[in-house]
Amino acid sequence: MRHRVLALVFLVAVILPTLLASLYMWTWAKDQYVSTVSFSVRQEEAGSNVALMGGLAQLGVSGTSAADTDILYDYLQSEDLVARLDASINLKERFSSAWPEDFVFAYDPSGTIENLADYWQRQVHVLYDNQTKLITLRVQAFTPDDALIIADAAFDESSRTINRLSDIARQDATRYAGDELLKSQQRLTEVRQAMTAFRIRTQIVDPVADLAGQMGVLTSLQSQLAQALVTLDTLLVSAQETDPRVEQAHSKIDAIKKRIAEERAKFSDASQGDSDENYAHLMAEYEKLAADLEFAEVTYRSAQANYDLAVAEGQRQSRYLAAHITPRMAQTSTVPNRILVVASVFGVLLLGWATMLLIYYSVRDRR
Numbered sequence: 001m002r003h004r005v006l007a008l009v010f011l012v013a014v015i016l017p018t019l020l021a022s023l024y025m026w027t028w029a030k031d032q033y034v035s036t037v038s039f040s041v042r043q044e045e046a047g048s049n050v051a052l053m054g055g056l057a058q059l060g061v062s063g064t065s066a067a068d069t070d071i072l073y074d075y076l077q078s079e080d081l082v083a084r085l086d087a088s089i090n091l092k093e094r095f096s097s098a099w100p101e102d103f104v105f106a107y108d109p110s111g112t113i114e115n116l117a118d119y120w121q122r123q124v125h126v127l128y129d130n131q132t133k134l135i136t137l138r139v140q141a142f143t144p145d146d147a148l149i150i151a152d153a154a155f156d157e158s159s160r161t162i163n164r165l166s167d168i169a170r171q172d173a174t175r176y177a178g179d180e181l182l183k184s185q186q187r188l189t190e191v192r193q194a195m196t197a198f199r200i201r202t203q204i205v206d207p208v209a210d211l212a213g214q215m216g217v218l219t220s221l222q223s224q225l226a227q228a229l230v231t232l233d234t235l236l237v238s239a240q241e242t243d244p245r246v247e248q249a250h251s252k253i254d255a256i257k258k259r260i261a262e263e264r265a266k267f268s269d270a271s272q273g274d275s276d277e278n279y280a281h282l283m284a285e286y287e288k289l290a291a292d293l294e295f296a297e298v299t300y301r302s303a304q305a306n307y308d309l310a311v312a313e314g315q316r317q318s319r320y321l322a323a324h325i326t327p328r329m330a331q332t333s334t335v336p337n338r339i340l341v342v343a344s345v346f347g348v349l350l351l352g353w354a355t356m357l358l359i360y361y362s363v364r365d366r367r
Contacts, residue, residue, distance in 0.1 A: 006357065014349040021345040022338075029105055030098040031333035035147035037155050038136040038325035041068040041162060068162060068319060069133045075161055076126045076137065076154065079117040089153045092116055094146040095123060105336060106142070124154070136325070144330045151327035159321045166319040170310070177303070177310040184303040188296040195289050207286040218260065225256040 075081055085091045095107035095116070107119045127136040137154055141147035199205055232249040239246055 010353055014346065014353050017349055018342060018346040022342050024104065025338040025341055028102055029336055030102040030142050032140045032142055032335040033144045033147045033330035034334055035139045035151040035327045035330055036136065036325060037151045037323060037327040038134060039155065039321045039323040040134050041072060041319060042322045043319050068165060069135065072158055072162065073126060073128045073135055076158065077121065079113060081157060082117045082120045083113055084157055085153050086116060089149055094141060094150065095119060098142045140335050148327055148329045155321065155323065162319045162321055170313055173313065174310040177307040181303040181307045184300040188300045191289065191292045191296045195293055198285065198289055202282060207282055221256055221260045225253065225260065228253045228256055
């Protein structure tokens with residue numbers, strides 16, 4: 001009796017479900033077709049040889065962007081993508097074309113967007129190679145046309161997503177470059193205004209040239225002093241100290257020495273009057289303003305070049321999808337694999353029945 005019961009359980013729990021599964025697979029299960037697309041994310045970057053004083057960088061093509069590929073891989077399995085595709089190509093209707101006859105493999109059109117996203121995971125297999133950064137989509141549908149349309153739509157939506165990421169990156173780069181250009185422009189304007197205020201206050205356009213002129217005056221006075229001393233020595237050979245010509249020569253020498261002292265005083269902090277107006281302070285202030293002006297001009301030219309480069313980057317597509325396997329219309333059905341499905345059902349049921357049998361004999365032996 002025990003053996004008859006076990007045989008009956010085997011028939012009911014293993015053979016009968018397997019026969020029902022076989023009947024369903026060859027009677028109601030609809031053929032499905034597969035369309036495949038494989039692609040990678042490519043990115044264009046500016047070359048490294050950017051001139052500091054201006055000009056745009058040479059543009060070159062780089063390899064796959066790993067971060068973008070990871071983002072896209074996650075996006076291809078998201079509910080957001082499913083909702084966008086459902087709005088654009090009526091994904092729900094294409095997946096439910098075999099409903100209700102094939103109620104196991106077809107999508108129930110009364111389901112929610114969450115149900116559609118779960119069904120998407122069943123019908124669309126996203127394969128991702130971490131080493132090569134290649135993404136492959138295998139789309140299953142109940143007609144070759146639907147499989148091809150869904151694959152094309154998924155690729156197009158992925159491309160738009162990458163473009164959106166590029167737009168955000170370009171906008172951020174352009175905005176940052178524009179802010180830096182505005183700051184450098186304001187800094188250059190402030191330094192130029194400070195230089196103009198210095199020239200108005202001192203009434204000196206170029207202190208370096210003015211200093212050269214003052215040095216020329218001092219050199220001329222020293223030359224005149226030397227000539228006056230020679231003239232005095234010549235007079236003293238033939239004239240007395242009381243001679244008016246000698247007194248006049250002494251007066252001239254004293255006047256020249258006084259003028260030389262006054263001219264030299266302009267170059268030291270000990271000059272009379274406002275110490276900020278002597279040449280030592282004027283030259284120190286001018287050199288600081290000149291250095292600030294040169295730095296501001298270099299910074300402005302560099303910021304202008306960076307901004308021009310950011311604008312040029314914004315005018316082209318820096319990221320794009322490169323499909324090395326384009327989707328094609330399937331000619332034969334490859335899904336579902338009926339023999340494999342039935343064999344899987346039989347194997348699972350047989351394993352369950354055998355497990356229950358082992359549990360039964362184990363309990364029986366303990367008694």
